[in-house]
Amino acid sequence: CAQAQTHPNIMLTKANIAAVRKGVTLYPLLKGSYQDVKKEADRALTIPISVPLPKDGGGGASHEQHKRNYQNILACGVAYQITGDAKYATYVKNMLLQYAAQYEKWPLHPKRENSNPPGRMFWQILNDCVWQVNVIQGYDMVYDGIPAADRKTIETHLFAPIVKFIYDDNKETFDRLHNHGTWAVAAVGLTGYVLNKPEWVQMALKGTDKTGQVGFLAQVDELFSPDGYYTEGFYYQRYALLPFVIFAKAINQYEPKTQIFKYHNSILTKAVNIALQGTYSNGAFFPINDAMKDKTFESSELINAVDIAYADISPDKGLLDVAARQKKVIVSDAGLKVAKDLAAGLAKPFNYQPMWMTDGKKGDEGGIGILRWGEGNRQQAVLLKAAAQGMGHGHFDRLNMLYYDNGGEVFPDYGASRFINIETKNGGGYLPENTSWAKQTVAHNALVVDQTSNFKGNIKEASKYHPEFIAFKTTDKIQVVSAREDHAYPGVQMLRTTALIKVAELAKPLLIDVVKATSSANHQYDLPYWYKGTIIDASFKIEAVRDNLKALGKSSGYQHLWLNSENEVPANNGYVSVMQGQSFYTTCFASTTPIKVKLVSTGANDPNLSILESKAFMLSQPQATNQTFVTVTENHGQIDPVAETTSGAKSAVSSLSVVSSDDSKTVLTFKIKDKAYTITINYQDKNNFIQIN
Amino acid sequence: CAQAQTHPNIMLTKANIAAVRKGVTLYPLLKGSYQDVKKEADRALTIPISVPLPKDGGGGASHEQHKRNYQNILACGVAYQITGDAKYATYVKNMLLQYAAQYEKWPLHPKRENSNPPGRMFWQILNDCVWQVNVIQGYDMVYDGIPAADRKTIETHLFAPIVKFIYDDNKETFDRLHNHGTWAVAAVGLTGYVLNKPEWVQMALKGTDKTGQVGFLAQVDELFSPDGYYTEGFYYQRYALLPFVIFAKAINQYEPKTQIFKYHNSILTKAVNIALQGTYSNGAFFPINDAMKDKTFESSELINAVDIAYADISPDKGLLDVAARQKKVIVSDAGLKVAKDLAAGLAKPFNYQPMWMTDGKKGDEGGIGILRWGEGNRQQAVLLKAAAQGMGHGHFDRLNMLYYDNGGEVFPDYGASRFINIETKNGGGYLPENTSWAKQTVAHNALVVDQTSNFKGNIKEASKYHPEFIAFKTTDKIQVVSAREDHAYPGVQMLRTTALIKVAELAKPLLIDVVKATSSANHQYDLPYWYKGTIIDASFKIEAVRDNLKALGKSSGYQHLWLNSENEVPANNGYVSVMQGQSFYTTCFASTTPIKVKLVSTGANDPNLSILESKAFMLSQPQATNQTFVTVTENHGQIDPVAETTSGAKSAVSSLSVVSSDDSKTVLTFKIKDKAYTITINYQDKNNFIQIN
Numbered sequence A, B: 001c002a003q004a005q006t007h008p009n010i011m012l013t014k015a016n017i018a019a020v021r022k023g024v025t026l027y028p029l030l031k032g033s034y035q036d037v038k039k040e041a042d043r044a045l046t047i048p049i050s051v052p053l054p055k056d057g058g059g060g061a062s063h064e065q066h067k068r069n070y071q072n073i074l075a076c077g078v079a080y081q082i083t084g085d086a087k088y089a090t091y092v093k094n095m096l097l098q099y100a101a102q103y104e105k106w107p108l109h110p111k112r113e114n115s116n117p118p119g120r121m122f123w124q125i126l127n128d129c130v131w132q133v134n135v136i137q138g139y140d141m142v143y144d145g146i147p148a149a150d151r152k153t154i155e156t157h158l159f160a161p162i163v164k165f166i167y168d169d170n171k172e173t174f175d176r177l178h179n180h181g182t183w184a185v186a187a188v189g190l191t192g193y194v195l196n197k198p199e200w201v202q203m204a205l206k207g208t209d210k211t212g213q214v215g216f217l218a219q220v221d222e223l224f225s226p227d228g229y230y231t232e233g234f235y236y237q238r239y240a241l242l243p244f245v246i247f248a249k250a251i252n253q254y255e256p257k258t259q260i261f262k263y264h265n266s267i268l269t270k271a272v273n274i275a276l277q278g279t280y281s282n283g284a285f286f287p288i289n290d291a292m293k294d295k296t297f298e299s300s301e302l303i304n305a306v307d308i309a310y311a312d313i314s315p316d317k318g319l320l321d322v323a324a325r326q327k328k329v330i331v332s333d334a335g336l337k338v339a340k341d342l343a344a345g346l347a348k349p350f351n352y353q354p355m356w357m358t359d360g361k362k363g364d365e366g367g368i369g370i371l372r373w374g375e376g377n378r379q380q381a382v383l384l385k386a387a388a389q390g391m392g393h394g395h396f397d398r399l400n401m402l403y404y405d406n407g408g409e410v411f412p413d414y415g416a417s418r419f420i421n422i423e424t425k426n427g428g429g430y431l432p433e434n435t436s437w438a439k440q441t442v443a444h445n446a447l448v449v450d451q452t453s454n455f456k457g458n459i460k461e462a463s464k465y466h467p468e469f470i471a472f473k474t475t476d477k478i479q480v481v482s483a484r485e486d487h488a489y490p491g492v493q494m495l496r497t498t499a500l501i502k503v504a505e506l507a508k509p510l511l512i513d514v515v516k517a518t519s520s521a522n523h524q525y526d527l528p529y530w531y532k533g534t535i536i537d538a539s540f541k542i543e544a545v546r547d548n549l550k551a552l553g554k555s556s557g558y559q560h561l562w563l564n565s566e567n568e569v570p571a572n573n574g575y576v577s578v579m580q581g582q583s584f585y586t587t588c589f590a591s592t593t594p595i596k597v598k599l600v601s602t603g604a605n606d607p608n609l610s611i612l613e614s615k616a617f618m619l620s621q622p623q624a625t626n627q628t629f630v631t632v633t634e635n636h637g638q639i640d641p642v643a644e645t646t647s648g649a650k651s652a653v654s655s656l657s658v659v660s661s662d663d664s665k666t667v668l669t670f671k672i673k674d675k676a677y678t679i680t681i682n683y684q685d686k687n688n689f690i691q692i693n
């Protein structure tokens, strides 16, 4: 690279130091963020440096120490730049010299597992790459404070061997079009920039053979859909995004003419937006596929992404709103700009939008539909998952539907079965129940055919197919999304159409959900709605099992379900009312055939108590060829537990029925108070896809 | 009464109107509170007056309409006084004339039940009294705005018949030393003051026979313990307090020389303080006995009590803190003073204190011990329930222990089994499961002998006896409370000692719990700890039942428990670690004999799904004469779900054992990290009750 070498020159740049130094005294968010970093740096200085021989797995002592070390290096780098105090640089120097004295002697990590290639510092090479991405940024910041001879030692005996370990010993990871590969190329590329090794940068950008078939640019081309969606889902999108954003920022810094943020139709810009659109209004990521459910856009990955997006890509004022809720910025050029504009009162509410986001490199492998209505914690959000399988972390939940309202989950997704960092729970890793339960179709608000999961739970089969997009429309009164899945169950076509519909009689939209199965053979069709709260009313008399509670099935997740009750539904319709938080959700249901309602809860065949308590009402058709389930869910009423007042405990919706349902349309009717409504879904007329009369 | 009749003269007084009118423009809390009231009044004016024939039970349409009517009358009374606008008085006049035209024709309420005497407006006379207490205050405020002829109609055909209905037709309630009686005398007494009927006031104060054996003053003498505790528990204390406070305020106004707030050793003042001390730092009442769990000191009863306590009794600055958290004051003389002093920045944190509060009219019927450590949402609070039975709403939970920490429940009480105002759940009343489950001993963190409840669940038997106070001490390092119960199980003496102990090694105190049973015969002893969260570790290998889950018993609440696992504990000790919220609670346990640990959860024999999900680990000794259970519970670790970091998942406590336990002392030892601790409880030496070495 042609540019003269200056330090620092990634997140924090020499040209901007004076402004950032001033900014940490002026703008509250930057000030607070800097104080946190400085406190961390100062605390680090009070503790003897420890560079232990790597021996423990994730969460173990040596693992945690090496992790703390890179965090301390980064914090001291920032503290050095802002204060100019040599002690921070000396700390980093001393630590890195200790690493340099040992690193080359370390063998492959003893706790390596078969699933991921081992590092030398950590049990997975991935963590080694993350270490280097962080450390090289810290090194860049203290560069001028370390004597040249020590730099030589560190660069020769630590960074060069690490870089070689990554691109050479782990060529397969480095040249892989996968987010682990992105960490690898970011580690090598960033080190190349900082140490002025154009060779490393070239390999990072274009792969070890420098042809561009792999490497960072190819990853940017390949890893996101044209809309910016990452196929593993939002939880991993957040994680995958970080090395992209950091390395892109460095590329932008060192080689601005590449216009990396505009590369491939500004795909990185889109990916940041999609990561945010993949959250509910409380900031939590929609937990499709393997996902930890408490993760929000307050995570450090999105702090980086939001700051850089605002400062280096496009100053969308809605990002300032997110930054304010993140309560933190990176102490950096970007963080300065964000904090300054926030302090100037420029923030606007983040612009959540109903959208269809395609999946697949070409955007032709299904996608995710998101409906949104209302603002803040009154927002209703509905997600229809019609994306591709999403690799190994994907769940077998084709056409799964999630519903959020009043600040939280109404029809939730279980997420992953994992207790992160809890040693006693499989060392904090994914539990066996992630496979036996969380990934199974029945763990989702998704149609289950014949009590088996999609593709019989076979990931290879599942990865061959994706759902088909049918329709996505939004108007003032209707938001609707529809998709089809033909392969999850041989001989069964599944089609789901989900809509939010605003009617004059009600303050909030109704959730309409139409699930249609078509087959020439008889099948059992189960449609669970996982719910939060307590059932307080139903159209049928619930008679829950009093004793000798039995598991509902033997496999496909059914072995984990207690069958609490099984109710015949006399007419082909009925309702279930759930009290949740301070209001009620009544789901009216109707069917083209007589169905049962099964009330189920988790806990069967769970000897280690690994599955969290969850409950569902399941619409169940024991044997039919074609089957259409329709539900209308209304949020109603108000509970004030302090005043002990309750109003509106009865739903206004009644008389739901399916008038007809075939390949061309589904027609349903219901009443709101006395007013009759007819909804027609025209599967074959996309210009007139849904009608309300 | 001698004083000349002025209007208004209860909460809002003529002399103070000018100041309150000014105050609603000056002090934020009063301003906001008034805006709410005015909005309510203005909304009332837009809706046609409706005075329906009483026909529905609690939560039903006519019930809710009559309730709204008194709220509207009160709101319009305030609005009239502040604005001087005649329309509010006219509204009240018109509504009361409609009542006056109908009231005398109404028969006893058709939805009457046997448990409570019926009203004419509502299904219980209690609600009629509440109606009158509110309406007469509203009437007092609009008095000067209603023509004399209309007043005469209203007083003759509405208030006089209501008053007579209460003191004459319902003499039994009126002359009863019970909180329903307090509402009755307050209704009659307030009406007497406002309408200048000294006869009614006299009856209210001294009973229909005016001898003073019953009536308000006798109720003040009888209904609280000398410490101010109300025997039904804090949830009902809050409720019982309101008519006392309102009527006392009126007495203070009309007959200040009685010094009613100083009457009976300032018992009403103490009662207000105890109501607040009966909350956790999140404001929620400790839900002993029948109690709705979401109730907090933000309830309107405590808004009244706190405002009056501050303004008319004693200006304790901690009450201002509570008022600020109530976010509301009464628009009244008292509310003005509170809001003014709050605006002046005079608030201090409410002074939560460890205390022993006696129960019983003479203070000799046991009591409630409360331990407290720390401030705000870091506060640890422990409650030992050693009070008398508490009448019909009492639970069979002698020596029950509750533990709160980190802003919420750790070892919770189930509270009442009731869905307030939910028509489909027994009309919002107490459910059958309140008797079969919530009141039973096993539903509590209380010792159960032979799988039966205290006193075999017989309320008459239980009401004859109360626990005995043993000790209550607090120092810088130790807070301890101890009590004994000899009658709950014939031939078994139970003794529980609960302490918070601060040791140098740990940031927060440990909860020590020693439960001792003494008997000459063999018994089964079960000690459940109801917990929130998820068990993530135990000293024994949990093997939960995989299928065919069975109820643990047939009666006494055991019929509602699923036995999820039953574990032998090899040595006489072990531990259970629970992840709750963002940290962990490890309970180390030890016993004088080999025990089992049963994991149980609710849900068996609950056909209508009325019991909320609850879980316990139960220390269980199948057969022993004497038995001591000891537990040490540590709060440890930190989980940050957004950063996905966890620290301190292992407890520092180990090697717990019971060295000895007899009538004179229990000695237990444990280690914190490597440091050994011995705790000695000297049951017979109250000056040296607990020692730590």
Ligand SMILES: [Zn+2]
Pocket (backbone or CB within 6 Å): A287, A288, A289, A290, A395, A397, A413, A414, A415, A416, A438, A439, A444
């Ligand atoms: Zn899932």
Ligand SMILES: [Zn+2]
Pocket (backbone or CB within 6 Å): B287, B288, B289, B290, B395, B397, B413, B414, B415, B416, B438, B439, B444
């Ligand atoms: Zn209870």
